[in-house]
Amino acid sequence: MAKILFNLGRWSYLHKKRVIAAWLLLLVGIAAAALGFQKGFNDVFEIKDVPSTHATEMLQEKFPGTKNPAESTDVNVVFEAPDGKKLEDPELMAAMDETVASLKNNVPDFKEGMQFGNPVTLNKKLGTMLVEQMTKQGLPEATAKSDAENLRMYSADGRYGTMSFSFDVPLPADVTKEDRQAVYDAIQVSRDAGMTVEVGGPGFGDPIEVEPISEIAGVVVALVILAFTFGSLLAAGLPLITAIVGVGIGALVTVGATAFLPLNSITPTLGLMIGLAVGIDYALFIMSRYRDELRQGRSRPDAIGLATGTAGSAVVFAGLTVTVALLGLRLANIPFLSYMGYFAAVSVVVAVVVALTFLPAVLGACGSRVFRKDAMFGSQYASALAGEDAAHGYFTGGPAGLGNRSGRAVRADAEGDGAGATAAATARAVRGEHQRVDDSKRKHGLASRWIRMVYNFPGISIAVVMLALAALTLPALNLQLSLPNDKTSNVDSTQRKAAEMTEAGFGPGRNAPFLVVVNGENAKPDSPALATYITGQADMQANKPAEGEAGQGEASQSTPEQGEAGQGAPEQGEAGQGAGDLRKAAAQASFMYTMENLGSNIHVKHAQLIGQSEDGLTAQLLITPEGGPTDEGTAALIHALRSQQSVIENETGVDMGITGLIPIQQDVTTQLSNAMPVYLALVVGLALVLLLMIFRSITVPIMAALGFLLSVGGAFGLTVLVWQEGWGGLWDSPGPLISFMPIFLIGVTFGLAMDYQVFIVSRMRERFKHESFEAAKSSKYTPVEDSVIFGFGMGAKVVTVAALIMIGVFASFIFQPLPFVQIFGFALGAAVLFDAFLVRMTFIPAMMMLLGKATWYMPKWLDRVLPTFDIEGSQLERDFRSGAIQRFDNEGRTLERVR
Incomplete structure (x- = not known):
């Protein structure tokens, strides 16, 4: 491989115009294609084949038109009255009404829901309606009031109010800047009235974008370090130029891939971060070797060829290990993470190829303006070969490296003054007649002092x-893990403040609702667990036939939590039906049994029935936890409810599942945590095998x-x-x-x-x-x-x-x-x-x-079995010294070996 890379690097140097033009054309072509066909990124963190997947599929099947909670575009607006006042005060009521009107009339992609409106007015209206409907279907008044209280929009102390609406777009990433600005303009009216107003919800998360400050700061830091390293701004700038070209191509490939794949918005961010870092480093490795080859007396074409064949071999190996590690993210079996790994790997591969071809070409274009002092050998290279090599027979100069193998760098300006001294030094370098320097007398730098201390x-x-x-x-x-939500946003963000205000007014669980979907089509009518509930339905039907009839056919009503979970309220009258329909009675009984059992969990604040399908055989239950989305108890509650789920399914015959934004995110977190040990074993095992073969x-x-x-x-x-x-x-x-x-x-x-x-x-x-x-x-x-x-x-x-x-x-x-x-x-x-x-x-x-x-x-047997990888380029150097490889002068003309 080293010889192939040698030829590639030297060819790129000698054909610099073609190589540079090809890369620039590639960059422009990819940019045009990517920007022309891209469909944009999304902010959906969802995976398949996890517990919430089944619940989400069942929700969308039984309740047509219901949105996947992971794709929710709901927005929560939270109001807080100033100290000493309540939201129901006339001047604050007027301001909130004005905000409501502004949102409805001015937000381009506005979509109204049952939770939208002045929270003081709407809370009373929806609460009364909910209690009436629930008592009509036979629930005790105390239970109905408790359910209404859990869904209230106006806090008991009068300080806080909340309302919600949705953006009428497919994904949160599709929300426009105009939509956001219209929301900010609307809430400013209420802010001007003295209220604190903040906005959150999955539809109002900050867009995932990388501000230019990071790239600029990173490039400036790299430029300063490289300038000190190479002593030249021109030389320092070359790794940055090549890295930017490489990372630009990698980023554009990622953008273009959105035409075919659902890529997360974080995908290009991580690719940019990694691609920029390795791109600069890989170019640095090759350029450092190139300078040292010039110090050995090589011509510039030969020096870049040797640098590419030696340091370039290590760059290929380094890029390979990073790429394999990134591709190995596929082991987690999480599509969005796999895509992140794939396209970060693309950035690394591009960085490697750019370092092996584009960098030599750019060095060729710069010529002697890069490492001019170190190239003093190069100007004498041809004459030295012509004169000294004639007597010596063939080139036996010291091998490439950071200095020669005896640990010293041969510098022209260290041999004496004038061109004669330089030529003599060059001749000795070409013949390999270097005097060994006593290591004890050498000037020790920081690295030397450090290793001696060790x-x-x-x-x-x-x-x-x-x-x-x-x-x-x-x-x-x-370690605690979570996916982005309002509670993990910056403490100064409106999303974090909205979540904290909601928690203060309505409890932490309002920010972390769970949605339980219960399919009772196959509920067991003879289940002992359901017997009491089925009997209760029959008694209620016998005692209130007229009321039951009156409830039939009423339209499904959305509850105040519809914006959070995308659910509708129960179809009223269904709970009182089914005395003659044992199948439906069993389904209805299973809903009540499930609600009571899940609600008995110590970490559940409230459980209630909030929606039924048209046939009355599937229900939605809202579970409000005691803790918020980032509390460890909330994650533990999800696991506890799923343990109860299996018991309920066995006892009643229902098919059920738990979904919602927080449970979906928790499933992703759990899957990632489970995959981490396997992935760690993979990369450590890979390291052992690769390093065994190399060293x-x-x-x-x-x-x-x-x-x-x-x-x-x-x-x-x-x-x-x-x-x-x-x-x-x-x-x-x-x-x-x-x-x-x-x-x-x-x-x-x-x-x-x-x-x-x-x-x-x-x-x-x-x-x-x-x-x-x-x-x-x-x-x-x-x-x-x-x-x-x-x-x-x-x-x-x-x-x-x-x-x-x-x-x-x-x-x-x-x-x-x-x-x-x-x-x-x-x-x-x-x-x-x-x-x-x-x-x-x-x-x-x-x-x-x-x-x-x-x-x-x-062990000798293992040494024979394992393949050998010469990443040091030892064979290449031997071939070069022996004359088996044709040498060029600085102008790219071939030098015949003199015998």
Whole structure:
């Protein structure tokens, strides 16, 4: 593969105009197609084959026209009277009436429901109607009043009122800015009257968009770091240009895919975040190698070819590991998460291909303006070959690397003054006649001082890293997960304030209603559990025949909760019918039995019958929990009700299920939590196998996998501590983390961890194979220690720069307005920080030093069985030095080998 990449990189450099034109045409073509055919993103977090799926399908089948709760576009408007006043005060009533009229007349996609209107007036009207209807069908007056009280729209203390309506659009993502602005304009009337008015509900969530500030901040941070690294603004800008082209193509592919797939709005956001980070890093790896090849005396075409063949091989492997980890999200069996993984993987693949082709072409276009000083060898390259190579026979210059294999960089300006000294240095570089520099006399940089500290205190280094990351992991034991809702919004958002006002006026459960669908078509008339209820229906029918008849055929009425759950009220008269219809009587009895049993749960505030199908055989029950959507008790209640569900189904013969926005979200969260251990085992197992093949060692993969677990655990714990627990007041809106953050964090961190593992440890292995045994003869270090110390010095700088850039890019997303995007940026930045600096640069070298010879142990039988991947490009370098590969000068002309 290294030779193929060598030819690809050099060809791209020499045919720069064609390559650049091809990429730009591809970008324009994809942009035109994507923007022309895209259908937009959605904000639906729903999965199939979970308990709520059956209930939702039954709801839509038995109640035609009812919307899937996961696609609800309902809007809740909440009013709060100023201190010392009540909403029923005349001036406040007038303002609310004006707000109601403005919403109805000015919102473009307005859809009215039974809950829409002045909450004070409507509460009294609907409450009276509900009590009358329920008592008419035979319910005790106390029960009817209790049901009406649970659905009230005006709080008992007179401070709070709520109403709702819907946007007449298919999905929340289809709500327009004009719709939102019309709502804000309408509520401003009531705000001007002194009331506090906030808006929430699934139809009024903040659109999932990435503000430009993050990309700009991330690019600026990367530019500054790259400028210090390369000492040139032009060189610093090239990785940014190539990364932007790559991430632009990846994002446009995602946008275009909406024409065929229902993609969530978060999909392009995560692809953008990951694509930008890896795009810059991959270009950095290749450019760093390119500069070092120039320092070795290569011509520019040959230097980029060797850089692409060596560092490019590692980039391909790194991109492959990230891609496999992202594609592995399919294991969770959640479509929207799978799509997120697929299209994030597309961004990574594009970043790899851009780094291997577009970057060499751009370097070719820039020519000697990039790394001009380091290219001083290149200007003398042809003459050196013509003169010195004639005597030597063939090129034997030092192999490519961050410096040559003896751990030093050959610089033209270090050999003396003037062109003569430069030419002499070049000739010696070409012949390979370098003098070995005593490592003890070399000037040690920060990386060298760090690795020597680790060498002196390996046990302490390991203990500090493990204890620190283990301590940070502990808060992750309290991890709480949830999908976005009003209660997880920013504390300053209107959605969060609306939810808190609703909770203050009507209790936490009003924000988390459950909808139970009970299909009684096959209810057992002879069930002992239903006997009492069937008998009661017969008695009521015998005593009140006229009333029962009068109730037939009345139109179904919507209740005040219709906006929340999409349900209609019971068809009145049905409950009193069926004395002669045992099947219907059994169905009606099953509704009452189910309602009473579910309502007896300690965490249920209220359970009531709110709707029946036209044939009277299917019912909707509204369950109001004691807790809100983010309370742990609410999630526990869902599981408890489903346990009761199986008992009720066995006893009565009904088919039932629990749905609603909160139960659907909880099902997604549960499925993600169940998939996480399987996914973690996959990526850790993948790491072991891949690293075993690359490094030909038993212990190196085990160390790498253990280090990955430490870094991802620490990132989890710190994220929980700051964003869930609100530690130190760093985050003013603490709450559950978004459900798919952990599994996505595992996948991305795994891929990045393997990047750093390869770029550092491959340098150590390269040193171990080629120089450490010889160096150890005149050194205080063993061959393993020598390989770790000097291999670290060759790879640490580029990994440090790459990690800092990636941390900067991820951290820039903390400035986004949406909390879950902020959390993703923070968690990924923390994971990179821990993995790059604590694990790869401290824990791994210390472990290798302690293990000694066992570090590179590999059973011979296993070595023969496993395939070999030369990601270091050793064979490529040998072929290049031997002359088996044709060499070019800086102008792209071939150089004949002189014998």
